[in-house]
Amino acid sequence: MSGMNDLLMPKLGLTMTEGLVAEWCVAPGDSVKQGDIIFVVETEKVANEITADDDGVMGEILVPVGETVLVGTIVARWTGPGQRASAETAAAPAAEPKPASLVVSQPQAQATPANPAVRIVATPLARRQAEELGVALQTVQGSGPHGRIKAADVRAAAARKEGTSASLPAKQAAIAPAAERAPASSLVQAMARRMVEAKQNTPHFYLSAEAEVSELLALRTRLNAQQGQVKLTLNHFIVAAVARALEALPQQNRIWDGGDVVQFRTIEVGVAVSTERGLMAPVLHDLGGCSLDEIARRADQLVQRVRDGKASRDDMQGGAITVSNAGMFNVTYMTPIINPPQSAILGVGSIRDVFRPDANGAPVLKREMGLVLAGDHRLHDGTSGLQFLNRVIDFLQDPYLLLRSGKADK
Incomplete structure (x- = not known):
């Protein structure tokens, strides 16, 4: 099939x-119309439907269902718009794709073997984990198609290298009568990696205080007694206070991104939501000047969208803080x-x-x-963090201020 272009793993969030x-x-050979869904990408936040920008015909699928690859990796080829496939890559077997140049800057060493004389077929995630764990890919036996090395193969090799694999079967046998072992879903694994990376790479500091909420x-109670109005929860007041x-302290409304400081111009607040799939953190956008009822x-x-599995991509990104x-x-x-x-999160305890x-x-x-503010020390410090936390407490202790429309006084 001539005129083939590369479809890449898109970057769906910051x-x-x-x-x-x-x-x-x-499937390969299918005709695709503009707007048709080509494939679904799942991140640790949400499932995203990737649609066709134009008409085309599918050529070959290079990344099978269940595989995790880096942003910018070639996942398929088709006749529609995309990056032009070179003659060399177009002739490559489908099970052994050669990664394309990434949309975002990534070290080229991830896409090429350390020894150019020996071609090592491995997923981008496996290459990254091999580098992190100090595992030579030449020593890893791949379990994927045509011997392709997967991330699980790298982790197993790392365990053998540390001498832990010998004791693993004994541990499994010891717990087998009383427990069941099941592989975590891709979403749970992604969440776990994200939390580990967050704790390891973000310098957290913590500030705790109490808000006296009798008046709130x-x-x-008085507002919820009114008929025909939205029923307010404590969380609605807290999100409004944040x-x-x-608005009052815009220096808190920023994040650290790869050495750059990103200052947001709109007010956005994330909300932690417990779902059957795990803990999610969707974001409320454009809250500047919103009334308490509108926020609620x-x-x-x-x-509701998150719990129904209908959250959009925009629902799951943005903001500098979560409640x-x-x-x-x-x-x-x-x-x-x-x-x-994000650069902060507010933990809320019981009354x-x-x-x-x-x-x-x-x-x-x-x-x-009880309130605990966790902050990113690359952007915030104890003084600025306490100014923000105490401003939140002021609104909670004098909740009538939250009934005013318009921006908070600075």
Whole structure:
């Protein structure tokens, strides 16, 4: 088939470096119309349908379902628009694709074997993990098609190198009667990698404080007693407080991205959502000047889309901070992990009844909510973090400020 062009793994978010091919919706030889879904890419955040920009005919599929590859890797070839396939790559076997130049800057060493005299067929993820784990690919036996080395092969080789594989069967046999072992889904594995990388690569610091929320609880009760209005949760107030604090302190509304500081011009707040697939962190966009009721409506709709598996790509990216509320699970403080590329996350604990002395030293019953702000020390420090956390607390302790429309006073 002449006139073939390369289809690449797209970059679907600011920090996306790899994606899993979850489904091919067309087969080699199929005619594709503009707007047709060609394949589905699954990241640690969401499944994305990749549609055709123009008409074309599918040639060959190079990356099978279930494979994870780096952004910019050639996943298929077709006659529609894309990168022109060279004569050399066009003649290459489908099971042994040669990675194309990446859309984002990546070390070329990942795409070529260390020894040019011996061709090593391995997935880009396997090459990256081999470099990280110090495993020579020449020593790895591939389990993929035509001996292709997969990431799991590299990890197994690393375990053997450390002498741990010999003890593994004994451990498995010991727990077999009382437990079941099952492979984690690609989504869970991606989430796990993301959290490990976040903790290892982002210099976290933590600030904790309490917000006295008696007045907030009373206001919420009064507002929810009104008929025909959106029902407000504590999380709605917290998200609104964070949004107003970002408006007042724009230096908190930025992220670190590969040595650059990205300053956001709009107010966006992520919300941690527990789903059957795991913990997700969708983002509420353009909250500047939104009323409390509008934030509540949009938050409810967003959470429902995520739990129904209908979240869009835009729903799952953006923002500099996420609110992670575990208050319903009986916890005083929660120390969360920042969700890259964001630069902060606010952990919210349960409300506790405690006695505090008043101005005269007499005990007074207070209702306090524990808050923990985790910040990226490359961008924020204790002083700026406390300014932001205390501004959030001010809004929670004087919740009538959240009923005002327009931007918060700076």
